[in-house]
Each structure stands twice: as C-alpha cells, then as structure tokens.
Amino acid sequence: MDLPSGTLYVVATPIGNLEDMTPRAVRVLREAALVACEDTRRTGRLLQAHQIATPTTSYFEHNERWKGDRILRALREGRDVALVSDAGTPGISDPGYRLVRDARAEGIAVVPVPGPSAVVSALSVSGLPTDRFLFVGFLPARAASRRQSLQELAAERHTLVLYEAPTRVVATLTDILETWGDRDAFLCREATKVHEEYVKASVRALRDLLAARAEVRGEVVLVVEGAPEPTAADGDVETVYASLAAGGLTRREAVKETARRLGLPAREVYRRVLGREDE
Numbered sequence: 001m002d003l004p005s006g007t008l009y010v011v012a013t014p015i016g017n018l019e020d021m022t023p024r025a026v027r028v029l030r031e032a033a034l035v036a037c038e039d040t041r042r043t044g045r046l047l048q049a050h051q052i053a054t055p056t057t058s059y060f061e062h063n064e065r066w067k068g069d070r071i072l073r074a075l076r077e078g079r080d081v082a083l084v085s086d087a088g089t090p091g092i093s094d095p096g097y098r099l100v101r102d103a104r105a106e107g108i109a110v111v112p113v114p115g116p117s118a119v120v121s122a123l124s125v126s127g128l129p130t131d132r133f134l135f136v137g138f139l140p141a142r143a144a145s146r147r148q149s150l151q152e153l154a155a156e157r158h159t160l161v162l163y164e165a166p167t168r169v170v171a172t173l174t175d176i177l178e179t180w181g182d183r184d185a186f187l188c189r190e191a192t193k194v195h196e197e198y199v200k201a202s203v204r205a206l207r208d209l210l211a212a213r214a215e216v217r218g219e220v221v222l223v224v225e226g227a228p229e230p231t232a233a234d235g236d237v238e239t240v241y242a243s244l245a246a247g248g249l250t251r252r253e254a255v256k257e258t259a260r261r262l263g264l265p266a267r268e269v270y271r272r273v274l275g276r277e278d279e
Contacts, residue, residue, distance in 0.1 A: 006077070007081075012089040013088070015118050031080065034056070035083075037057075037058065072103065082113075122186065122223050134153075138164065150176060164221075181256065183225040251274070
C-alpha cells in the first residue's frame with residue numbers, strides 16, 4: 001500500500017532579527033525531514049541559532065528544476081519538507097512558488113507557517129494607505145526596461161511596494177521621479193537589522209538623501225503613493241497641458257506634470273497632446 005505523501009511547509013523566517021522566529025516555525029523546522037533553502041550556509045546559521053539539526057538542501061533560481069524533482073520525490077515518499085527563503089516569506093520574489101505549484105499539481109498538501117515579510121513590514125510602518133496596495137517586486141535592471149515598467153504603472157492608484165538593489169536604488173528613484181512625479185514615499189532599508197532605517201519623504205527627497213551617500217547598503221523596500229485621482233478642476237489632457245505650457249513649462253515638463261496630475265502614462269499624454277501639435 002502506498003504511503004501518504006508528506007507535507008510541504010512554507011515557513012517564513014526572520015528578515016533580520018533572529019528573535020522574530022516564531023515558536024511554530026522552530027518546531028516545524030525541527031520536525032521536518034528536510035529543509036529546502038536558497039542558501040544552505042545562510043539557513044544553516046539560522047538553524048544553528050535555534051538548535052535545529054534538520055538536513056538542508058539548496059533550492060534556488062538556477063537549480064529549481066532538477067532540485068525540485070528531488071524535493072517532490074521526498075514528499076511522495078511521505079517525508080515532510082520545510083521550504084524557506086534567505087529571509088521573510090518564501091515564494092515572494094524567489095522561485096519557491098514553483099515548488100508550491102508543482103506540489104499542489106500532484107495533490108501534495110502545502111501548509112503555510114506565517115511570519116515575517118519585508119513587503120508587509122515596510123507597508124505597515126510607511127504611513128501610506130494600506131487598504132489596497134500593489135506589490136511590484138524588483139523592477140528590471142536595465143534602464144530602458146525599468147522606465148517602460150514604470151510607465152505602465154503610472155496610472156495605478158493603489159499604494160505601490162517595490163524591492164530594489166542598493167546599487168540601483170538612486171537610479172530607480174530618479175526614474176520614478178521623472179515618470180510618476182514627486183509623490184509621497186517611504187524608504188525601508190535593512191528592516192529589523194542593526195542599522196535599520198525608515199524615512200518618510202517625497203520621492204525627490206529620498207533620491208537626494210541616498211545620492212549624497214558614498215554607498216547605499218542593505219536590503220531596500222520602497223513604498224510609493226499611488227497616482228492621484230483626477231479632479232474636475234484638472235479638466236482633460238489637452239486643457240491641463242495647455243495651461244502648464246502657457247505657464248512657462250517646457251514641452252517635456254508640461255507632459256510629465258499633466259501625466260502626474262491626471263494619473264496617466266506620459267506616453268499617453270504625448271500621443272494625445274503632442275500628436276495634435278504636429279498636425
């Protein structure tokens with residue numbers, strides 16, 4: 001008779017402070033037959049800190065296909081597996097969701113063990129609206145692709161949460177400023193760690209703050225206000241643009257400010273306004 005399948009536990013781990021480990025997470029990691037993790041050395045330090053001796057196996061973006069097959073085999077054989085990421089909740093901007101998808105496709109039980117999440121942690125202390133938000137994750141590394149993605153998000157009215165590498169955060173804030181305008185924003189850097197930093201300011205102020213540093217270090221989460229609701233006073237695109245241009249703004253400045261006020265992608269304003277100018 002076939003043995004019942006094991007359970008895949010999706011275990012959230014601390015994003016910095018080891019005291020954020022929940023008692024349930026410790027118990028599940030101890031009782032599992034195997035811990036699947038992005039970096040065995042990093043997870044090994046976490047397990048050692050909590051006196052957990054469960055074997056580990058790597059599972060990351062470049063080995064997820066063949067390693068995922070081995071993990072699924074262990075689950076089929078009736079062994080419980082705990083899935084963790086380097087920090088926070090697995091499956092958020094890491095390949096963990098693929099293992100969850102494949103396990104569910106085979107009818108294997110998948111159970112969450114809730115805990116820390118950088119997205120929710122940053123959002124909860126940002127002071128920006130939390131009733132509806134959009135998790136953007138990492139934007140493309142290449143400048144042109146990043147700006148294109150930002151253009152596509154320009155009209156999004158919900159609060160936006162982004163991850164960014166410290167080496168690109170100034171460039172990203174510059175692109176946000178030029179594409180979305182100078183909105184309210186929040187910087188969450190190195191959350192729960194020794195040098196944690198939380199700053200509420202405008203996009204421009206955050207960009208200038210970080211640009212003045214010789215180097216930006218650590219994990220970065222940006223929370224940015226959504227596009228403003230258009231008001232009757234704003235009028236249509238042509239009216240707003242004409243008013244701004246008459247006020248002395250350059251064509252480019254007027255387009256960007258019109259897009260910001262009306263919550264439209266700048267390319268749409270270009271199409272609807274500058275196309276007419278060229279006629």
